[in-house]
Amino acid sequence: MIAAIAIILTRCVDVVMLFNTLGWSGTQAFVLRSIQTWALTLISFASLLVVAVDVRCAFVIVRGRSWGRWLYLLVQLVVTGYLWAASLGFGYPELFSIAGESKQEIFQALMAQKAPDFLVLFLLFIPPSSRRFFRLQ
Secondary structure (H helix, E strand, O other), X not given: OHHHHHXXXXXXXXXXXXXXXXXXXXXXXXXXXXXXXXXXHHHHHXXXXXXXXXXXXXXXXXXXXXXXXXXXHHHHHHXXXXXXXXXXXXXXXXXXXXXXXXXXXXXXXXXXXXXHHHHHHHHHHOOHHHHHHHHHO
């Protein structure tokens, strides 16, 4: 239950922090910039889909379905891999990447950004009580 609530809260806090950082005009500029090309639009919709899937996983986890935590793990692996590749210049677009001077700086920033998600994954898979919860359901 705690992990599911954490998933929902981290997504809500991410959105609030984004709006707080960018402001209204910055948010509009971000949206306009992220729909300039088909590739950017596709990535923007994919990021919204990731948020929707994460929230759905949270509700499935509350019901005790094990496939929710595995889907959440898969989504986090894909997102982390994409951010790492885009930040190193292997992915398109650079709009959805992490800035840094070296691979080490980018990796540290990526780990700091994904730390809440890794903590949730830890809560879902490592404690014996969590594994027991999904086994009993």
